[in-house]
Amino acid sequence: MLRWAQYLKDAPVVLQRLIAATHHVNISHHADEVSRLAALRRAICRPATVRSQYFLLPAEAQQALQILRSRRGTLSPAAAEQILGPIRPIHALRFDRRPQTIGEMLVLLGWLLPRPQRPHHPAGWVLAPELRRWLPKPLPTPGASASLSPVSPLAIAPALVATCTILIAAAEHPLPIRQSCLFAGLALRRLRALAPQYDPELWQWLLPLLIDVHLLQPTHATVVPGPVFQSFFRMTLEQKLKLLQTAWEHQPRTERWLTRLRVSVRGLDWPALRRRLLCWGMTATSSGIAANTAFATLYASFGPLVDGTTHCLAPIRRTPWTYRSQQRVWQAAVAGPLAWLGVFAPTETPPVALSWHYDAQQQQITIPIAMIDNDLVIVQPWMKFVGADQSVLRWQIDARSIRRAMTNGESPTGFVRIWQNRFEQDVPVCLPADSAPRVHITTRTVLMYDPHTVIDAAIARQSSACHSPITQIAPGLALVTPGRELDIVRALEQAGITTISRFHQAASCQFTSFPSEFDPHDCPEGLHLRIQSPALFTTVLDSWITEAVEPVSPPVRLTDTVQQLHKAIRRREALVLYYQAPQRSAGERLVQPLRIEQHGDRWFLYAYCTTRRAERCFRIDRILCLTRLSRSGLSRQPSVREQRRLSPSGNGGGRLALSPPPSTADGQLLRIWMEES
Numbered sequence: 001m002l003r004w005a006q007y008l009k010d011a012p013v014v015l016q017r018l019i020a021a022t023h024h025v026n027i028s029h030h031a032d033e034v035s036r037l038a039a040l041r042r043a044i045c046r047p048a049t050v051r052s053q054y055f056l057l058p059a060e061a062q063q064a065l066q067i068l069r070s071r072r073g074t075l076s077p078a079a080a081e082q083i084l085g086p087i088r089p090i091h092a093l094r095f096d097r098r099p100q101t102i103g104e105m106l107v108l109l110g111w112l113l114p115r116p117q118r119p120h121h122p123a124g125w126v127l128a129p130e131l132r133r134w135l136p137k138p139l140p141t142p143g144a145s146a147s148l149s150p151v152s153p154l155a156i157a158p159a160l161v162a163t164c165t166i167l168i169a170a171a172e173h174p175l176p177i178r179q180s181c182l183f184a185g186l187a188l189r190r191l192r193a194l195a196p197q198y199d200p201e202l203w204q205w206l207l208p209l210l211i212d213v214h215l216l217q218p219t220h221a222t223v224v225p226g227p228v229f230q231s232f233f234r235m236t237l238e239q240k241l242k243l244l245q246t247a248w249e250h251q252p253r254t255e256r257w258l259t260r261l262r263v264s265v266r267g268l269d270w271p272a273l274r275r276r277l278l279c280w281g282m283t284a285t286s287s288g289i290a291a292n293t294a295f296a297t298l299y300a301s302f303g304p305l306v307d308g309t310t311h312c313l314a315p316i317r318r319t320p321w322t323y324r325s326q327q328r329v330w331q332a333a334v335a336g337p338l339a340w341l342g343v344f345a346p347t348e349t350p351p352v353a354l355s356w357h358y359d360a361q362q363q364q365i366t367i368p369i370a371m372i373d374n375d376l377v378i379v380q381p382w383m384k385f386v387g388a389d390q391s392v393l394r395w396q397i398d399a400r401s402i403r404r405a406m407t408n409g410e411s412p413t414g415f416v417r418i419w420q421n422r423f424e425q426d427v428p429v430c431l432p433a434d435s436a437p438r439v440h441i442t443t444r445t446v447l448m449y450d451p452h453t454v455i456d457a458a459i460a461r462q463s464s465a466c467h468s469p470i471t472q473i474a475p476g477l478a479l480v481t482p483g484r485e486l487d488i489v490r491a492l493e494q495a496g497i498t499t500i501s502r503f504h505q506a507a508s509c510q511f512t513s514f515p516s517e518f519d520p521h522d523c524p525e526g527l528h529l530r531i532q533s534p535a536l537f538t539t540v541l542d543s544w545i546t547e548a549v550e551p552v553s554p555p556v557r558l559t560d561t562v563q564q565l566h567k568a569i570r571r572r573e574a575l576v577l578y579y580q581a582p583q584r585s586a587g588e589r590l591v592q593p594l595r596i597e598q599h600g601d602r603w604f605l606y607a608y609c610t611t612r613r614a615e616r617c618f619r620i621d622r623i624l625c626l627t628r629l630s631r632s633g634l635s636r637q638p639s640v641r642e643q644r645r646l647s648p649s650g651n652g653g654g655r656l657a658l659s660p661p662p663s664t665a666d667g668q669l670l671r672i673w674m675e676e677s
Contacts, residue, residue: 157342267314
């Protein structure tokens with residue numbers, strides 16, 4: 001840098017200020033020579049600045065710089081005018097700084113500097129040796145073999161085939177995931193059976209990308225197709241691949257394949273690094289450079305893979321990674337995301353089919369990746385996905401898959417139409433007509449009431465509404481969608497009809513299970529009297545369910561439950577909860593509430609449970625009903641000292657035990673209390 005700094009020092013002051021103005025460097029009018037030179041060196045005498053400025057120049061200027069790079073010594077004014085065009089005097093550039101030739105552009109950048117005449121050197125223009133060394137080397141032009149590509153890599157990008165495989169597999173059955181947003185072992189085994197040629201790391205790399213673009217939607221511990229699932233199949237191959245590349249480029253998470261290399265990621269801007277990797281990969285592909293030898297060529301042309309642009313989140317004083325570490329990162333990216341996104345095409349390209357194909361012998365349908373469209377969404381329920389190759393997807397269609405689709409209520413009209421359009425033949429599997437009789441089995445809540453003109457009119461209005469949860473099937477009898485009973489109660493109360501619903505009785509959580517042959521006259525006497533009462537609205541929650549399954553009460557409003565819990569905590573009252581645990585039947589819990597917390601849109605109750613003899617967490621929306629007890633209804637949780645005193649090895653010699661619950665004839669709420677034995 002000493003030679004370049006010396007050339008800048010020998011330049012006139014007017015030219016120094018013109019160079020500073022071109023690079024937007026603020027130099028005071030009262031600055032001395034040392035301050036001006038230091039400001040110019042910080043602004044332009046840097047390798048990263050030279051490379052970034054070089055790629056902003058037009059192609060003619062880049063070509064002229066490569067010619068000057070190969071020439072040694074001082075450039076005479078005649079040679080400079082022949083190569084770079086005429087250069088105006090400095091006082092003319094002072095009044096009009098717009099460059100008119102390539103030579104004036106390089107002079108204003110401070111790259112081509114005037115050299116005064118000396119005894120052994122004539123006057124002319126010179127290019128600093130540091131600048132010759134930092135200028136990027138031109139990439140080799142692609143040969144004839146590189147320009148002739150038999151098949152576009154878009155059609156065989158592994159990420160496209162894997163994405164379609166994941167979406168179709170999740171549409172057939174949800175795929176389980178972990179809390180770390182990775183596929184669980186069961187999901188990996190399913191995907192490996194469908195596409196065994198792909199690395200399991202590809203599935204884990206794709207999952208967060210598909211969630212970011214809403215192609216997949218997490219639901220509890222599984223993923224299902226997201227809201228843009230159908231629109232994805234309408235896209236072209238270029239749009240699909242661009243969507244995946246953009247999702248990978250902008251995701252803020254770390255890369256698993258990069259963290260394994262144990263390189264420093266302090267201050268690393270992940271999107272900037274991914275953009276540079278994509279740029280290098282596409283440049284190597286367009287230039288016909290082999291992937292295994294591309295790093296040295298790209299490093300000489302573009303400079304280091306990482307610099308202050310990629311590590312801009314923390315101050316750096318030198319290149320963050322060594323040359324060897326950058327080479328390892330490049331090789332890992334070539335074997336991972338760049339190969340998955342189709343930036344580097346495989347050596348042997350498989351033939352790509354151009355239409356749907358049906359194999360009558362194996363009863364399989366083969367659909368190319370390039371021919372996937374919205375028709376697949378219609379025919380997918382009638383087939384079973386069996387696997388994916390490098391460029392096609394395969395489905396199995398037989399009597400079993402047809403029967404499953406009919407069971408799910410699918411209409412064969414669209415399937416038959418698409419089949420005839422695609423294959424120009426009839427469906428080989430017998431399909432029942434739309435007019436064939438079918439049996440629909442549904443689960444509804446039974447609504448019974450005494451026939452009355454006002455009630456019949458209100459029920460008829462509710463039944464005729466759009467998307468109504470109630471369906472009137474006979475005078476005095478209607479069906480209600482499960483979980484919508486409270487909506488019907490509120491609607492009838494607004495109409496001025498008094499309703500009596502069993503799920504409003506918070507103190508009593510006993511339910512009646514009816515036999516399969518249900519008759520209202522065979523009901524218990526208490527329920528029979530309620531049914532005969534005028535203007536009565538009664539729900540039967542377990543009408544045609546076996547007695548082995550315990551019915552579940554509709555939940556009360558969440559806000560009311562939270563208010564009752566807050567009141568019980570302030571008054572230090574014990575509660576009897578009728579709680580619906582996940583994958584279990586509803587049961588009673590005798591608890592002492594401690595606190596209420598909210599996590600996201602969920603409310604949780606932390607309470608001491610006498611059944612588990614420990615503090616437990618209850619989801620408030622799963623509390624079906626609750627009953628408050630007096631302060632003496634439940635003892636507080638014993639402390640550590642009291643537990644030690646009540647243990648057999650302590651001084652007391654006693655222990656806490658649960659007494660057997662008494663059996664009540666009226667079926668009221670069971671109480672559990674503590675006794676000392």
